[in-house]
Amino acid sequence: MASSIAILFDASKCTGCKGCQVACKSWNQLPAPLDFGDAPFSGTYESPMENTGDTWLRITFDEIEVDENRVTLSFGRDACKHCSDAPCVSVCSSGACHRAHNGTIVLDESKCFGCQYCVAACPFKVPKFSDRDNKAKKCSFCQDRLQNGLTPACRKSCPVGALDFGARKDMMAKAQRRALELMPDFPNVEVYGVTQMDGMGVISILPFGAAEHRETVNPQAPLMTRIENALPAIAGVGVLGALGVTAAAFIGGRGSGYTEEQYTYDKVRRVTCDGGKPMDPDAPIVKVGLKTENKVNAKGAEAKEGEVKSND
Numbered sequence: 377m378a379s380s381i382a383i384l385f386d387a388s389k390c391t392g393c394k395g396c397q398v399a400c401k402s403w404n405q406l407p408a409p410l411d412f413g414d415a416p417f418s419g420t421y422e423s424p425m426e427n428t429g430d431t432w433l434r435i436t437f438d439e440i441e442v443d444e445n446r447v448t449l450s451f452g453r454d455a456c457k458h459c460s461d462a463p464c465v466s467v468c469s470s471g472a473c474h475r476a477h478n479g480t481i482v483l484d485e486s487k488c489f490g491c492q493y494c495v496a497a498c499p500f501k502v503p504k505f506s507d508r509d510n511k512a513k514k515c516s517f518c519q520d521r522l523q524n525g526l527t528p529a530c531r532k533s534c535p536v537g538a539l540d541f542g543a544r545k546d547m548m549a550k551a552q553r554r555a556l557e558l559m560p561d562f563p564n565v566e567v568y569g570v571t572q573m574d575g576m577g578v579i580s581i582l583p584f585g586a587a588e589h590r591e592t593v594n595p596q597a598p599l600m601t602r603i604e605n606a607l608p609a610i611a612g613v614g615v616l617g618a619l620g621v622t623a624a625a626f627i628g629g630r631g632s633g634y635t636e637e638q639y640t641y642d643k644v645r646r647v648t649c650d651g652g653k654p655m656d657p658d659a660p661i662v663k664v665g666l667k668t669e670n671k672v673n674a675k676g677a678e679a680k681e682g683e684v685k686s687n688d
């Protein structure tokens with residue numbers, strides 16, 4: 377299930393001011409590093425050099441040689457992509473990492489028991505383990521703001537309009553139009569997030585191409601989660617189900633030895649279940665391809681497909 381909503385990042389407009397990075401920390405009350413040496417000077421404007429349990433979004437800086445006389449900066453956005461094919465959800469046996477009914481991926485820290493499988497499974501190294509409380513953490517897509525009719529804090533703070541928010545299909549159309557505008561000056565421009573990981577809740581316009589903005593060119597779920605996802609199709613319903621459970625148990629049992637059979641991930645409805653029932657009581661019974669997945673807008677209210685608005 378692709379996210380019905382999306383953040384649009386236009387790297388061609390980004391100035392690297394890091395307003396979004398600060399807004400994310402501020403809204404989510406994420407503390408700055410306090411100990412001397414926790415955030416050492418790296419010799420670039422990029423800081424910190426990777427996300428942590430207390431930094432869920434950062435802007436990356438790379439130098440690009442435009443021609444022999446000119447160098448410019450290419451910016452990247454390092455935060456959760458809210459993937460449709462989300463291995464972090466597939467491997468989470470506690471149900472902490474789950475898909476919200478708007479299709480974005482949420483990590484419920486109250487359910488996280490710190491196994492770090494999501495940390496290992498994410499192809500983008502997004503979830504970070506915090507030894508402050510022994511839990512994994514990542515961007516929440518500002519669910520609390522969405523539920524109150526607000527846009528994500530990062531988007532709200534961007535002074536130059538490099539971030540936008542709305543219905544995913546609108547953001548994709550906007551990205552394609554912008555890429556066409558940029559094409560004469562930036563022949564390598566790419567729109568990233570439309571197909572990668574079956575589609576993402578973050579769409580990026582990358583003038584110099586994905587790699588030059590530090591995006592993973594061909595992201596793949598780890599082999600074990602791909603095998604697990606393929607089992608039902610390969611095996612057929614009976615034996616296949618048993619194999620799927622075995623694979624899930626294998627994944628759930630690695631590392632800590634902890635297994636919690638109560639929680640399962642329903643691959644057809646793409647929701648995390650507790651005792652066979654979706655954990656989110658409001659989760660619609662969504663089958664991939666049905667239009668119901670676009671029916672929840674940013675305010676949590678019912679809306680017709682495509683009616684999601686960029687509410688401030």
Ligand code: SF4
Nearest residue numbers: 456457458459464498
């Ligand atoms: S970017 Fe990583 S943490 Fe975010 S949804 Fe995708 S797999 Fe999960």
Ligand code: SF4
Nearest residue numbers: 400515517518528530
């Ligand atoms: S959506 Fe919210 S939590 Fe995610 S990066 Fe933006 S401000 Fe941070």
Ligand code: SF4
Nearest residue numbers: 390391393394396534
């Ligand atoms: S606030 Fe906007 S311009 Fe500033 S770094 Fe973030 S995306 Fe770029």
